[in-house]
Every structure is written in C-alpha cells, then in structure tokens.
Amino acid sequence: MRYSQNRNKLLLIIDIQEIFLEEKEKSRGGFSNRFIYNEKIYPVYRIAENTFYEYLRTPAKKLLKKLDETPAQMNLF
Numbered sequence: 001m002r003y004s005q006n007r008n009k010l011l012l013i014i015d016i017q018e019i020f021l022e023e024k025e026k027s028r029g030g031f032s033n034r035f036i037y038n039e040k041i042y043p044v045y046r047i048a049e050n051t052f053y054e055y056l057r058t059p060a061k062k063l064l065k066k067l068d069e070t071p072a073q074m075n076l077f
Helices: 007-027 033-045 049-057 060-069
Strands: none
Touching: 007 033, 007 049, 007 060, 033 049
16 A cells, blocks of 8 residues: 555544544444545545545554554664
8 A cells, every 4th residue: 555654644544534433333324434424524634535435445553553663764874
C-alpha cells in the first residue's frame, strides 16, 4: 500500500476508521456507509467517497505497527 511510509496519513486513516466503527456500533448497523460518510466524515475531513472506501480497506493499524518496528534511516554525517 502506498501509505506505508506516511505516518500522518496512517493516523488519519485510523481516525476515520474509528469514527466509522463507532457510528456503526451506535446505530447497530442501521446507518448505511454512505450516510456515515455524508454526516460524519465528509464535513470534517473533506475527502471523496472513493477515498473513504479506500481508507476503510486499508489495514492502517498493521501498517503503522510495521512502520514503528522498522529502524529509522541512519544519518549520513
């Protein structure tokens, strides 16, 4: 996934996924994904609906853990 190197993007994806899961639990599955996107995600984050679905598919926590485990690049000087 192209977001594996960008920590801030992964944190954003995790935030969006958590909001989505909270709303799904509150409504007990009653709200559609599009309703959650229109009412909770889009007004705050201003991302496209396709991007929203891409973020839901991204294993962000796994990628963030992997990113944290890899050593940082060493200084050249």
